[in-house]
Amino acid sequence: MKHRILASMLIAFSTAVFISSQAVATPADADAATALAKRNGCFKCHAVDKAKKGPSYQKISAKYKGKPDGESQVIKNFTTGPKVKMDDGTEEEHKIIDTKNPKEIKNLANWILAQ
């Protein structure tokens, strides 16, 4: 009986965590996100699963996913042009993408975080 209660609690907890994590990141429209990234030349410096001039999207995701300000940090990187460190140690201003549409911007960030 004790074990059954414990198991039920565990399942309930896991479900809550799952639902909560789903609620944090809106599922991304991958086609729209990659089209926007492609149009802006993002893939010249980033790839999903390997480092190029910039880190892979998987690495970016690992850094920011699940953090309260993760989405806003990712958005800040491609909308404000901060100085970023390149693979050779030099610094460059990050490219600012060519849209001001909040939905498109959020979708791209969520797609990156989903990698």
Add this chain to the structure above:
Amino acid sequence: MRWKYFLVWSALSAGSAWAADPVAVDWSKIPTVNVPLFFPAQSSYEWLRSDAHKGGAKEVKRGDACTSCHDQSDEERDLGTKLVEGGALEPTPVKGKNSFVDLKVQAAYDTKNAYFRFQWKTQNAFPGSEHQYLRFDGKEWKIYGYPKLDQVVREGKQPGIYEDRMSMMIDDGKVAGFAQQGCWLTCHDGARDMANVFTKEQVAANPLLQAIKKNDVRKYLPATRIDPSDWKTGKPVEEIAKIKAAGGFVDLIQWRAHRSHAVGMADDGYVLEFRNSDAGKDMFGSNADKETHSPKFMWDAKKVGYKSITAEQLRKGNHFLIREKNAVPFDPNAGWKEGDMVPDYILSREDAKGSAADNNAIANWKDGMWTVVIIRPLGLANNDDKALKEGGVYNVGFAVHDDNITTRGHHVSFVRTLGIGTKADIRAVKLP
């Protein structure tokens, strides 16, 4: 019909020197590699290193590979689509030009030769096997037909007539940077149809071009210039000879749908301080007399039924003028009428000699597609050739000229590796 027989005969008779008959090779058993080609416009060595190459200049200067950034699966298609439309890199876009060519490449070899099979769809519903003509205007003979980037064609004063081509550049690892940046090492501002194109006065005042007796600017390798980004700063010929002796050049094989195809060959050249022909004699030469500009040869009416054609006969049959097959010396008193045309180039397999005559080829255009097999002997020992050897790995670049165009009007590939019986992007398979 007669011409069809001739072409088959020509290919087969040349085949006696081949260990394997490329017609008989079961190409379905040879792996096919898709090599996307794109329209590069004026993206020269210099442009790639300029701030206009946003986010890429520093990387190119330090020697990074083009594909370190441009590595998406549809990269070539996107680049070509963007560039062909016109803009800073394409000042005179050709209306309706295709931006992309899907080239299929297969490679095989035996004890004597390497065999490279290429297939691509042409933009036009006819093979681009016509080349420029000499046309009689009632008084004198003048060139008729020009490549589509030329002003006379853009202004509608001349038709676009120029042969299709399939080109292959080969480096054996001795040209610094070719493994990373391929053909872009050879393509420079100042050359024909590129930005800041040369002037006659500049060429006439240039010590290197005068020393090598050239009257324009073509492909060159950076090592041949004191400032690689300035074609005018050529090194002394003695120094360039040392670079050549050390193997610091790239081989350039060009199959030409008119000037080499008709005699079952592909030309053989190399790029060093210029886009040179190999030593010996090419399979084609000018048919215009230097002094009078009238033709040197005309068709033998006894063999082909006509001494010349007119514009109405263009694209209707093969109009090759071959010295040993269907040509006779030009007769100025043969009753020429305005509009009569003979080819601007005389072709000859028999006259092709030396290192320039190393490469054979057979080709066929059917249902909108060229199939070209270039046959390259292994182990060439000429000082202007890259010797292909079993076990060797080479850096290669490919280009197709399609739809009556030359110079930058081609479609090009990023660099690939070719292995003769060994692992590479394109692995040549040993034939049984």
